[in-house]
Amino acid sequence: MYAGATAGATALVLAGCDKSDSSSGTIDVGSGDAGILNYAYALEQLEAAFYAQVKSTTNGYYTSASAAEKQIFDDLALHEAIHRDFLRAALQANSITPLKDLTPNFSSINFADRTSVLAAAQRFEDTGVAAYNGAGRFLSSNANLALAGKIVSVEARHAALIRDLRNYGKFVDSDVVNTFTPSAPATAGLYAGEGTPNTTANTQGNGNPGPGQERSKRPPQILQAVNEFLAEGSKLSASSFA
Amino acid sequence: MDFFQLLSDVEKADPEFLDRINPRRRVFKYLGNAGQKITAAAVPAVLASFFNRAYGQSTTLTAPVQAVLTLALQLEYLEYHFYNTALSITGLVPSQETQAITTIRNDEAGHINALRAVLGTAAPQPYLFTDFDYSGGSGTGSGPMRNALLPGAAGNDNGALFFAAGQAFSDTGQRAYKGGAPVLNTTATKDILEAALNIHSVEARHNSHFRTVRRALVANSLGSAGAPAVSPYDAAPKSWISLIDNGGPTAPDGSKPASKVYGAGSPATGSPDASYPSEDNTTQATVNLTSLNSTYTAAAVSEAFDEPLDAATVKSIALLFTSTAGKAKGLFQ
Numbered sequence: 001m002y003a004g005a006t007a008g009a010t011a012l013v014l015a016g017c018d019k020s021d022s023s024s025g026t027i028d029v030g031s032g033d034a035g036i037l038n039y040a041y042a043l044e045q046l047e048a049a050f051y052a053q054v055k056s057t058t059n060g061y062y063t064s065a066s067a068a069e070k071q072i073f074d075d076l077a078l079h080e081a082i083h084r085d086f087l088r089a090a091l092q093a094n095s096i097t098p099l100k101d102l103t104p105n106f107s108s109i110n111f112a113d114r115t116s117v118l119a120a121a122q123r124f125e126d127t128g129v130a131a132y133n134g135a136g137r138f139l140s141s142n143a144n145l146a147l148a149g150k151i152v153s154v155e156a157r158h159a160a161l162i163r164d165l166r167n168y169g170k171f172v173d174s175d176v177v178n179t180f181t182p183s184a185p186a187t188a189g190l191y192a193g194e195g196t197p198n199t200t201a202n203t204q205g206n207g208n209p210g211p212g213q214e215r216s217k218r219p220p221q222i223l224q225a226v227n228e229f230l231a232e233g234s235k236l237s238a239s240s241f242a
Numbered sequence: 243m244d245f246f247q248l249l250s251d252v253e254k255a256d257p258e259f260l261d262r263i264n265p266r267r268r269v270f271k272y273l274g275n276a277g278q279k280i281t282a283a284a285v286p287a288v289l290a291s292f293f294n295r296a297y298g299q300s301t302t303l304t305a306p307v308q309a310v311l312t313l314a315l316q317l318e319y320l321e322y323h324f325y326n327t328a329l330s331i332t333g334l335v336p337s338q339e340t341q342a343i344t345t346i347r348n349d350e351a352g353h354i355n356a357l358r359a360v361l362g363t364a365a366p367q368p369y370l371f372t373d374f375d376y377s378g379g380s381g382t383g384s385g386p387m388r389n390a391l392l393p394g395a396a397g398n399d400n401g402a403l404f405f406a407a408g409q410a411f412s413d414t415g416q417r418a419y420k421g422g423a424p425v426l427n428t429t430a431t432k433d434i435l436e437a438a439l440n441i442h443s444v445e446a447r448h449n450s451h452f453r454t455v456r457r458a459l460v461a462n463s464l465g466s467a468g469a470p471a472v473s474p475y476d477a478a479p480k481s482w483i484s485l486i487d488n489g490g491p492t493a494p495d496g497s498k499p500a501s502k503v504y505g506a507g508s509p510a511t512g513s514p515d516a517s518y519p520s521e522d523n524t525t526q527a528t529v530n531l532t533s534l535n536s537t538y539t540a541a542a543v544s545e546a547f548d549e550p551l552d553a554a555t556v557k558s559i560a561l562l563f564t565s566t567a568g569k570a571k572g573l574f575q
Contacts, residue, residue, distance in 0.1 A: 153420065
């Protein structure tokens, strides 16, 4: 599996040198810690733009939402805007040029419809969690890793709540976590991890995380999904992180 | 295949084999019980598991990595036995939450499975329910959370105290994994780091749900995520930590048994990977985030970031929930 991943990385790096790739118009997030920080900055830009539009849409879902849901979306909008602005400030403080302001494309989302807004919110939040989890390994600076860790658990809190709002009790489900059913301990009360983890490869992400673990995804896989929500000229690639 | 003959043969070839798989040689009891339940088809998998334990990769793990994973495993046992036991107590977990608590219990079991596999021979013996003191009494059994597993006892209507404890345990877990992550960030342990991150976010998902349940309890709307959070968020919290949530849940005796869960570790200031501020922290990587925009209140900024905790502080919290028997086994020492 490791050899396969390396081969894939080589292919992508080579593709990055090909003129036909640059003509597709993607912006590459770069390499190293700077690349991952800009990658995170891009995701936070997108999330912040989404929640800003949820709140600003005239006669949108938010206008008639319950007080509790308004409170939730007020918080989500603030948290993601804070993440975005923090990452921009951190990039600048480290003399790294931040990505340009991205132009989103939310044409597939009906901002007047609760179902559509919540489904999109879940998608953005679940994607954020899988993205940070899959990006951590590419950070060489422990300070950057620690900062990413402080953000990702908040994204997971968001994801769990939106999922509970949509389908109560599904804060964890097999689409985002490799769920596991333990079997009875060999000695009653002395649980030593009995049970057979699911090892069926998932088509997404790292495919086969351990039992009870989030399905983390590598940057190229995340961006493939995220580009759907970015306008031409703002679509992204991450050729260094396969 | 004669399972016991094979083990006997292995022991002849490697006299330390049984000690490798179980230093205290309780392995005889373990095998005796296991043998009765193992079907012939399962033997190869069970054998593979034993060989993995005996000759697993633990020798390649450095002491700091082992320490992080061992503490994580101990915290998983703290949570696993709490939820697993709660599910067996009639009338404790409301019917609307049985499936959710089962999901959470199963996730913790999965984490135990994964951590034991990574630790291999370095994994401690499995801990028992009786190794913990869920009263929060440091082994006295009479701490402020003693009603958390007693259906309908003071403060525990509809399992309110149980869910409060679940919130405290899973927040301790997410802060502990966050604090341990930098130790796992070595070239040789990138896969272990990713696994730990993938456990960390699941702990945060659990915590979000516990908080959602506690809001529903206050609003008398169990089974719904639509209840509002109520300031100052100790009883009806948001699904994220706002400042320090007013010290966290209040016990029936009026104390705040989880206040350390939301407080600072040691040291409280310094580089992000080596400092453990309290949850009301508003400065990240030297940037005071409240200064970036007038709408970025201290509460909002604190909610947007969870903070790590150092191992010593995590242990000091967990020791409140450790029995004398657990301490004797080195649990959280």
